Amino acid sequence: MSEDEEGGTRVVQLPSGERLLPPVPGTARAPLGQPAPPAAHPPVQGVAVVVGSRPVSAYTELTIEAPDIAETAAPGQFVAFAVGGPTSSMLLRRSIAIAGVGEGRFSVVVSARAEGSTWLATRRPGDEVDVVGPLGRPFPLPPEGTPALLVGGGYGAAALVGLGGLLRARGHEVAAVVGAGDQARLCSVDDLAAVAAPFVVTTDDGSTGRAGRVTEPVAELVSGAGVVYACGPMPMLAAVAGLATDRGVPSWVAVEESMACGVGVCMTCVLPVVGADGRSRFARSCTEGPVFAGDRVRFADVGTLPPDLVGADAMQLAHAVPEEGETP
């Protein structure tokens, strides 16, 4: 797993010995989790007013007045913001998970990274933002009575708060593990502590909670869970999904891939996913995700072109012939 809570590492290194896919020959394996079903409501686009902004550890929580989004969003979905204002040189939207909804408003937790997310994190109450949402597929809910384990990394924990509340309201037992590189990059600790027990906090540097990665407490808690939900950096998702799959527990992960459009038209946000027919394809994380069954995502192959992908054979040609401008 990477040190980098804000993501960016593409090739996932799992703790040695662990393999996610394909299954070790001869090993008994549960059937794969179902693909997450699409959302019930289509997205809308419009200008919305920022009604609240507050620092949340290393991040900024924005609250935005947008009844049409707030009233239809489900946990696991995200929104996409235009950034930089009308004369911006930044054309692409920034995708941000919905952290909470209520009273016609929704909230997001923004980590100021490069220029676009920094612009977003510096919006103040009264400012207007152009936002599209709710986008993507929500976390599917488990059968009645299933105990759930929630695992959040960095600002990813924020996306689990709504889910935690919903599960508790429906009578599920909820456990949670929340981790980050250090105390400042922990997020939504109080909100998740209020709905989850046991509730474990980890930091890589031990600045608060248990020292180390989320994987240790997850390994301890997963056997007691009937379903695992995870949101955070890709290496964490890979590890958590791996632990769940190994124990035969279904898992749902909300992935984070670089997105140009957020609405499914550009094909930039793909990752290799095993489809309902058992064949792998490059699936769009914006419209076919961001929530995928944890055992369907081929984490180890992210950033590569696995030869068994549907249509990978047709690419050979392109690879044999150097395209204009590529080095031979």
Place this chain on the structure above:
Amino acid sequence: MSEDEEGGTRVVQLPSGERLLPPVPGTARAPLGQPAPPAAHPPVQGVAVVVGSRPVSAYTELTIEAPDIAETAAPGQFVAFAVGGPTSSMLLRRSIAIAGVGEGRFSVVVSARAEGSTWLATRRPGDEVDVVGPLGRPFPLPPEGTPALLVGGGYGAAALVGLGGLLRARGHEVAAVVGAGDQARLCSVDDLAAVAAPFVVTTDDGSTGRAGRVTEPVAELVSGAGVVYACGPMPMLAAVAGLATDRGVPSWVAVEESMACGVGVCMTCVLPVVGADGRSRFARSCTEGPVFAGDRVRFADVGTLPPDLVGADAMQLAHAVPEEGETP
């Protein structure tokens, strides 16, 4: 003359019968005014804080804390602002005349036109702006005792306020004519009224003051003046300079040409000007202007390539041969 106070019209149409240059053959003509000398101080670049913003008729007056600029600027000079913030798609600076200086601050009057000037006009106290200045050549001051006539059009009047005060402080008689399309586009009326007598206001639509152009009162007042200073749209400058020259009165005009750099390195801001040697050249309005002797600017030729310009002969070649991409 054009209706458009905010400029844009390039080919100057003077009231019929009037010709500025070349002189009507046989007409006795005074020697041309001297080229304006360069400023005493070089420009500086830096970030400055907006300390005041207020609406001034149809415009916005900004006050900016920048001692290094405020303490060296002379009337007629301008500053150049970067616009749109760090992620702006607008690369070029916007040139704005300095309207006043004092206490380490300078003020400008901004007309929100397209995106860049609109961004500038919406800056608020506390905001930071990146500004270069003071730029260009100031208005040369007349010999002691010379009565001066100031003529301002639209927001151009603002650039004359400092000059008016300076002339009065040095004991000159000062008259002024201030005009605009309508009342809302008049500017600096009170400031100029305080230093000038006679003081005449005109509006094209008669919404306040005398109905009509500034040219009528200027024609009446120019004979009483020993020097004329004008700032405003190009067609107004052409007409005022023409009236002054015809009466043998020297004039100084502060021109407004589209500028990419404002500091003299790009050659986009040129107009045909008669040089000290009597030959015409494309002169940069940012560094050789914006203040020119009114009888040196070939207003009627602006936007054309007069064949007698130094180096125009070398362009024939380029014209004979269609360049790539030009229609034949």
Place this chain on the structure above:
Amino acid sequence: MTTLPEVLPSVDMQASIGGVPVVSPVLTASGCSSFGRELDPFFDLTAIGAVVTKSVQLRPRSGRATPRMAETPSGMINSIGLQGPGIDGLLADELPWLAERGVRSFVSIAGARTEDFAELAARLRGAPGVLGIEVNISCPNVESRGEVFACNPDASAAVVAAVREAADPAHPVYAKLTPDVTDIVSVARACADAGANGLSMINTLLGLVIDPDTMRPVLGGVTGGLSGPAIRPVALRCVWQVHAALPNVPILGMGGIRTGLDALQFVLAGAGAVSVGTAVFNDPSAPARIHDELAEALGERGFGRLADAVGYAHRAPDEGPPGRHA
């Protein structure tokens, strides 16, 4: 769904794609609206000229490994690798969905050999709702050591002729040109002479971005295509040059169109219709918005019909300002 502000009733926005009338001169751009479905929540797909579908090849393609894009100043570069379902998937799943809803599709096809293009065109005969065919010749030609077809007038002409021959005669065939050539007019002329009913201009410019962290090219494919407002002046120049040289060849203009005034520039330069690509990523309802803004801009300038504005910027210097052209 965005409700459209009322369009000035005085401007007739009917346009033509190679002779086939369409209700709007605004289309999507290939690869920037997938097969149209995902934009259905954002605007009425039947109110634009057509959905230009993602370039399809004979076989399904996985596309390239990620990363597939990088944002650049006022633009982006991409290297998707033509991920898509292949012609069978297009005919089985995508075209019927569009046709059922009355959405016109302008089908973009791509191949590695001249015969691929011809076969694709033949397969589209009789397909429901197809308005015509856009031939994406900005692909490497395996038979010419991977040289891009559109970089060579002869290779371009060969593809166009084969497609025109194989295609349904009712389907106008547009050749989509790359700006990455020394002389775009010669490629345009070769395509027109080979039977193209129109020209789509421009495809992306070849570009590269290096990641300052990895210190290697960002894209898995090393180079990628630059698109967005950054390239608009280049696109306008191409449209201008080709319209000046071939005033009777219809042009579908594109490259950085984000507003109605941008679209107006393309129309004035000679485009009879326009495609909106990268701007959709910023604003998924851009095609409908741009239609309305263009109608308004034309009306404000005294045009009664879109058709009268096509190529208007080429008028001789002594032709005065526009009157009402109704």
Place this chain on the structure above:
Amino acid sequence: MTTLPEVLPSVDMQASIGGVPVVSPVLTASGCSSFGRELDPFFDLTAIGAVVTKSVQLRPRSGRATPRMAETPSGMINSIGLQGPGIDGLLADELPWLAERGVRSFVSIAGARTEDFAELAARLRGAPGVLGIEVNISCPNVESRGEVFACNPDASAAVVAAVREAADPAHPVYAKLTPDVTDIVSVARACADAGANGLSMINTLLGLVIDPDTMRPVLGGVTGGLSGPAIRPVALRCVWQVHAALPNVPILGMGGIRTGLDALQFVLAGAGAVSVGTAVFNDPSAPARIHDELAEALGERGFGRLADAVGYAHRAPDEGPPGRHA
């Protein structure tokens, strides 16, 4: 004058222009800093690699009628028409001013015939403070119906050979290439084979903007050159391709450089030095700032010397992350 923040002492920023050492790899770009004087108030001109002077021709030129520029998204187009004092004015007024202050000048020359270039190069023999000659071959060639020299490998080679022959042997000669060609590597190779000591890349892209009010092209010259951050990915692609094909030919990289990280991309792609053009209009002290930012960026990435980073992005996939390259 901007006071420069202290440069990381560990990075050796010495660069070379065709073998001649310079204190900084950052230069100005021709036509974007006039003859240097106007930038003197903003930074120390002796602390950059050189001032690349506005392209000069044999005779003084008035340049074109205005308007000469239009702002575009993250860029601008210009059509100045090479306004300038001619070689006599350059030698009499401009070069002595620079030389007196110890500022190195990289003199850009332009012409309409091969002989013009040769004569200009000869005139520069012995001129004070001249570091070398940049040959702006992106000009129309009167002897070839106005085709731009740089669009044709043979015409480019002829100019380069004539200049190399006529120039002071101590003056490195760089050919400045246009990106508006199908195959920039073939032009680059022709120039290198003809004796160019290096290549400057890229000149502007041919573009056009239409004024929505006049409904005609904005520029007096109809088309103009597109520059600024908008074109950076195209410039980087050109540098990458040419460095990949001709790894031993020095490259002066330019096109949209605005920050040290932008400059770093050019260096990693293969440029031994860079020119800063349009960014100067936005920030007149940009060359000095970019020098400092580049030094810092190199230091942060473990490079001890600029020279070690040149072309670093081309390393094979199995070569690991950078260590310290001192």
